[in-house]
Amino acid sequence: MELRFLLKQLILPPGGLLLLILLAWLCWSSRPRLALLLLLLGLGGLWLMSLPVVVEQAARVLEREPALAxxxxxxxxxxxxxxxxxxxxxxxxxxxxxxxxxxxxxxxxxxxxxxxxxxxxxxxxxxxxxxxxxxxxxxxxxxxxxxxxxxxxxxxxxxxxxxxxxxxxxxxxxxxxxxxxxxxxxxxxxxxxxxxxxxxxxxxxxxxxxxGFLGVANARPLGGWLPEGKALWQSTRLLNEALGQVVYPLLYR
CATH class of the missing domain: 3.40.50.620 (HUPs)
Structure with a gap:
């Protein structure tokens, strides 16, 4: 497996967020304030990225090309x-x-x-x-x-x-x-x-x-504020695109 694929698995959710939670557990006794911050970032990130409403709003930023009629x-x-x-x-x-x-x-x-x-x-x-x-x-x-x-x-x-x-x-x-x-x-x-x-x-x-537009009304219960697994997967794909738009111009000319 190529290194870049391994790094993507470790950095992108849920891998990166789970690593934050693991780090919180490892430093809980020695640095409790840092551990609490890492735990909140890890759990908070998992919650936010599993919300359909977050997927919808993030997609509207990334989906800049209109659909063909x-x-x-x-x-x-x-x-x-x-x-x-x-x-x-x-x-x-x-x-x-x-x-x-x-x-x-x-x-x-x-x-x-x-x-x-x-x-x-x-x-x-x-x-x-x-x-x-x-x-x-x-x-x-x-x-x-x-x-x-x-x-x-x-x-x-x-x-x-x-x-x-x-x-x-x-x-x-x-x-x-x-x-x-x-x-x-x-x-x-x-x-x-x-x-x-x-x-x-x-x-x-x-x-x-x-x-495959995601920046459309999500039609989920409570306006998309209930977590779901599909939204976490979609958020990961959107984050990958956001990072790609930043990194590609740096890697390729």
């Missing part, structure tokens, strides 16, 4: 030359399917890409490499699902990337060979700003096609 789908053929779908992990060895499968998030992207393809007629490129270095690639899994479940063929597969930056760089290499410079980019709304930045740095013109 359905009336715009057909005109994508004039604005772009290819639909690029970014990988989003996989579920391993599901007995119901007998093999690894694209994640729920990846399936959402494929479904949307299939709709855009049928409306515009644009070909599809899927970008996603090996998951923790193990085959098959995300692009391969997604291309199979796109064909079998949605009846749409994938023109190109980019199977080397491990990050959003590499999604852009390696996809751009493939597309430049075909003389293509304008892409319709499909990914989650919160992920779109970082993805657009990467693809534009790779020399491509981007038409954003975001989906």
């Amino acid at each position: 359905e009336a715009q789908w057909a005109s994508l053929a004039q604005r772009g030359e290819v639909i690029v779908v970014l990988g989003s992990g996989r579920e391993e060895a599901d007995p119901a399917w007998g093999s690894d499968q694209p994640s729920v998030t990846a399936i959402e992207r494929l479904r949307y890409a299939a709709r855009l393809h049928r409306a515009s007629g644009l070909p599809v490129l899927i970008s996603g490499g090996l998951h923790y270095g193990e085959p098959p690639s995300e692009a391969g899994l997604m291309a199979d699902a796109l064909q079998r479940d949605f009846g749409v063929a994938t023109r190109w597969r980019e199977e080397r990337s491990r990050t959003t930056w590499e999604n852009a760089q390696f996809s751009a290499e493939l597309l430049r060979e075909q003389g293509i410079r304008r892409v319709v980019l499909v990914t989650q709304a919160a992920h779109m700003p970082r993805s657009r930045w990467c693809f534009e740095r790779a020399g491509l013109e981007v038409v954003a096609a975001p989906l």
